[in-house]
Amino acid sequence: MDSNIKTITAEPGSWLELGANFDGKGTNFAIFSAHAERVELCLFDPSGKTEIARVELPEYTHEIWHGYLPGIKPGQLYGYRVHGPFDPENGHRFNPNKLLVDPYARELVGQFDWNDAHFAYDIYHDDKDLTFDERDSAPFTPKCRVIDPSSFDWSADKRPSISWPSTILYETHVKGFSQLNPGIPSELRGTFEGMGHKATVDYIKNLGITSVELMPVHEFPDDQHLLDKGLHNFWGYNTIGFFAPASRYYGPQGIQGFRDMVRAFHDAGIEVILDVVYNHTAEGNELGPTLSFKGIDNFSYYRTLPDNHRYYINDTGTGNTVNTSHPRVLQMIMDSLRYWVEHMHVDGFRFDLGTILGREPEGFDQRGGFFDVITQCPILSRVKLIGEPWDIGPGGYQVGGFPPGWAEWNDKYRDTTREYWKGDNNTAPDFAARLLGSGDIYDLRGRRPWSSVNFIAAHDGFTLNDLVSYNEKHNDANGEDNNDGHNDNRSYNYGAEGPTEDEGINAVRERQKRNFLATLFLSHGTPMLLAGDEFGRSQMGNNNGYCQDSEISWVQWEGLPETNEALRNFTTHLIKLRQTQPIFRRENWRDGMEVNWFNAGGGYQQPEHWLEGTTLGLHLGRRDLEGQKGIWSDVLMLFNPFDGQVPFKIPPLNKGKWILEMTTADPSIRGQEIDQDEDFDLEGRSLAVFRRG
Structure with a gap:
């Protein structure tokens, strides 16, 4: 010394x-x-x-x-x-x-x-x-x-406490969202203060979002192998400090900037959800650096191989796995979560590779220690809990396997919806289940439709724009010879790879974006929108921007075509529709809702029809909503994923007429009345919504 x-x-x-x-x-x-x-x-x-x-x-x-x-x-x-x-x-x-x-x-x-x-x-x-x-x-x-x-002075702070059925999630990144926003002072861009700036909060509020889900903001380092290539860990899934805000997002006010951001969102009635990474740390495998846990008590903090404790169990794919079976390690996670709720006033958490947290030595257990403790905690059981229900370990895929009280990212919704609108055969039965909240997965143990977090795109994968613009990933800028990122994207470019001046291709792409967004916000469950998808943000075909602290991942706000503004207006309309019409945000599987499926001939969908085609009609009815001013008690949705027009015979009503509220073929058309048994020409690759009038 x-x-x-x-x-x-x-x-x-x-x-x-x-x-x-x-x-x-x-x-x-x-x-x-x-x-x-x-x-x-x-x-x-x-x-x-x-x-x-x-x-x-x-x-x-x-x-x-x-x-x-x-x-x-x-x-x-x-x-x-x-x-x-x-x-x-x-x-x-x-x-x-x-x-x-x-x-x-x-x-x-x-x-x-x-x-x-x-x-x-x-x-x-x-x-x-x-x-x-x-x-x-x-x-x-x-x-x-x-x-x-x-x-910390929180005396004037009021938590929004948004109910789950009314929740609309918006996944975004502190720096990625604010770095290029011209409405934010330059010295605040890329910071917590920039994220909490009026320009940011007003935009998100006006869009209709209720809950902002921030990608990791716990302290994390840049990986050496990325720095060697001139890149950075942009996403932040590499935690080293579970109680400390990432100082790279500090503005002039330092740590106070985080609290000011939370307060600004709360003042606007918007919740703040944190994406948290308790499944592994930045210390890597046995050849990784000694930064904290490894040097404090490696054997307690990490899961090691039973027959050779020199090596780590790697259910995360990152080199190590946090040992949540140890009571002090579990205590650290609980203390961290409570700290962020009590002292930093966040409103909930999305758990990266959440299956890890429920993994005991014998495997995943929804009655494991982590779930038991968090369910019984009077503080944490009252905030929003969202699991990413998979890891790469044995039995790691657990969609539907989390206990009551949890919501889950539902990748089956993402995959099925992509396949359906791409026109894949035999997708109608699964699409119908996803549209109605995935009751085949979540209608058990008293779980509610909101348990399914529905999404078309997230940080990991193609953006919505790129989903309809690229057949293949284009990750060359990541320095891994395009070998990183998903290959199974269920995407389609409609005739050209990437941007094109072909008006026909661009028209169908815009229509498909509207189809995806309309499906997302009119489905039962909890919708999650990836920031920028509301106006067609592109990552130029990169589906793995984890290392791109650059314009590839940053949200572009200037120099956008008019179609982007039109798409944003369309998205805002959809969100307002969902917020004002309870029939689209089902609270309970046992609410007496009438659900009827129809085929294009106007008859009820029979078992043999489901695999014959994917053009569908769905009637939802809520008798308890009848007579309420401005509230719809009956809606009819028509879906046509094919490129050709389909004459759809409208099913009859006991009273009243069907009134066209929206069609993705041309959002400017609305108000058309349809008589009983009249054919409606459902345009190719389009969705139409009718209300009873």
Whole structure:
């Protein structure tokens, strides 16, 4: 140890609250490690470059190392050095030469300046991770900062508390959405403050969105292999700090900018949902760097192979898997979630590779510890919980397998809807189920239609525009010879790959975008719109923009064709239709709704009809809505995914007439009355909506 570093003696303190907690007079430090032999707290000067003191935590209670330092106030920078066995084959990777990030750090200062010293072993040795490295990683590692969450003033904040049936999700990215927005001051673009700026909030509010779902905003580093190629981790699915906002999105107000953003959305009646990554960390596999968890207690924090603890179970595809079966690791996740709800006022979470969180040693278990704890928590059980119900482990595909109270990304909706509008054969039965909320998947155990999060496009894959403009992915800019990203996109370019001046091709593409959007917002379930799809944003055929912190991934706001504005107006109309008409946002499978399917001849759809063609008619009726002013009690939707016109015989009504509300063939046409048994010429590749008048 440097002779200039002071040695300070700490008081015993408390083990009850993990992290660095200021009590008004000093700070209590507590960190979990079941296998450490000694823990040193390192204090740094305000620059973070000079270690000024080293404190050995004096007490060890219930596997918690802890100590109290009087006079240590918010703003103090710190890190940990943890002593213990370096025995990779038995799962232990302690190395006190590595400065470690506190798992409970609420703010990090600086970025990882990648260096060989970050590795706990000699990377040039033949045995690699079985060796021991003595270089100090502190100069290249961000420092933790003590903060006082109790100082946050939320007195005027009012949570929107949007009901699930009324929810409309909008998946977006803090920087990607704000970086090129001319309505945001240049110094705020790409920041939390830019995301919370009036120009952003007003746009999203005017669109009709109720809940913004932000891609990862927990602290994460850029991967070295990406930096070597001049790229960056844009998406952020590589967490290293589960309590700390990503400082790369800080504006002039720093961490306060995040809270100001949340308050701005709340003032507009919009919820903030965070996409969170608790399934793995940025430390990678056995050859990855030692940044935090790996050096604090590798064997507890990660799942290792039962017969060789040197290696990690890799159900995530990222090198490691967080061990949610360990009670202290599970506690960390719960404490993190509660922190973001209680102290940062977010309204819910979308869990990346959520199956991992329900995975016990024997496999996925919807009655596993994570689900049990979160269901019983009086704080977390009341916020929105959305699972990405798959991982790459055994039995990892769990669409419909999450417990009651959860919503799930429903990729069956995405895939079936894409196939149907592409005109694939034999898709009508599945399309019908997806349109009605996927009751074949979610109508059990008291789950509701909103459990199905319906989406056409998300951050991972083609945008809506590219879905109808490209047959193949075009990911060359990612530097992986176009080998990354999905190959099964269920897309179609209608005659030209990418942008074209062919008016016929462009016309059918615009119509298909309207078909997808209309299907999304008129389906039962919870709609999720990818930011920019409302006006046809393109990523130029790149379906894996994870490393593109560039104009490929940033939302373009200027120089757009008129068709983009028309599509945005169409989307706004659809959202308003959904918001004002309860028949489109079903709350309960047992609400008495009448559901009737018809064929183009006007008769009821019989079993043999379902595989004969995919042109469909759907009547929805709610007798309990009759007589309510401005509320529709009956709607008729017609679907034709083929390129030819179909004469559709309109089924009769007991009273009244069918009035055309919308057709994707020409959104300007509406108000046409259709008599009973009259044919309606349903244009090719179009959807029509009628209401009873």
